[in-house]
Amino acid sequence: xxxxxxxxxxxxxxxxxxxxxxxxxxxxRRVKVQIEPDGKxxxxxxRTKSFGYSQFDLQAFFYLSILSKYSQVDLFNYETTDGRSVxxxxxxxxxxxxxxxxxxxxxxxxxxxxxxxxxxxxSQVYNNPxxxxxxxxxxxxxxxxDYSIDLFWPQKTTVLLKILSQVxxxxxx
Numbered sequence: 001x002x003x004x005x006x007x008x009x010x011x012x013x014x015x016x017x018x019x020x021x022x023x024x025x026x027x028x029r030r031v032k033v034q035i036e037p038d039g040k041x042x043x044x045x046x047r048t049k050s051f052g053y054s055q056f057d058l059q060a061f062f063y064l065s066i067l068s069k070y071s072q073v074d075l076f077n078y079e080t081t082d083g084r085s086v087x088x089x090x091x092x093x094x095x096x097x098x099x100x101x102x103x104x105x106x107x108x109x110x111x112x113x114x115x116x117x118x119x120x121x122x123s124q125v126y127n128n129p130x131x132x133x134x135x136x137x138x139x140x141x142x143x144x145x146d147y148s149i150d151l152f153w154p155q156k157t158t159v160l161l162k163i164l165s166q167v168x169x170x171x172x173x
Contacts, residue, residue: 030064031075037083039092050104054093055114061086062121076125090122098137113139 034057036042044053065075065086079085096102097115116138123131 030061031078031084031086032080035061035084035086035089037080037088039085039088039090041089041092045104048105048107049110051096051102051106051110052108055097055110055118058086058089058093058118059114061089062118065125066121087122087126090118093118094134098134111139 034041034043041054041057044050044057047053061075068075076086079087093115097112097119099112102110116135119131119135119138123129123135
């Protein structure tokens with residue numbers, strides 16, 4: 001999550017050269033290393049709370065992808081020659097987010113409702129209304145003042161929140 005925090009800081013401070021460097025390195029340093037061709041996130045699957053960490057990593061990839069758009073890097077649609085991509089990571093987690101039994105270690109309950117953000121963003125980015133419809137299958141969570149955004153992005157952070165506000169312009173179905 002370091003590159004995400006670093007890129008956010010560079011966008012806030014209007015250090016576009018550094019933000020561009022982080023974005024341009026994300027495909028080789030993040031996607032190729034952290035995502036398998038089938039979409040698995042092996043570093044997260046090795047943990048005792050693998051579902052939660054996989055979702056958190058996917059969330060970070062989505063935020064990094066949003067910020068990378070400012071540097072003209074389309075991380076959402078980037079795919080390695082062997083098929084590694086942010087979209088594959090999302091698609092790998094999708095059936096489990098919708099309720100299929102998680103086959104990896106998860107030592108405490110995990111609320112699948114937190115996938116709301118990824119489904120909403122994916123429906124827009126990948127122009128797939130099915131992802132938006134799938135939100136109805138997620139457990140409800142109160143998203144007024146979403147905690148993950150508030151903690152991860154202080155009030156001064158307007159770059160990501162401006163984009164996310166467009167994504168969240170419609171209330172949850």
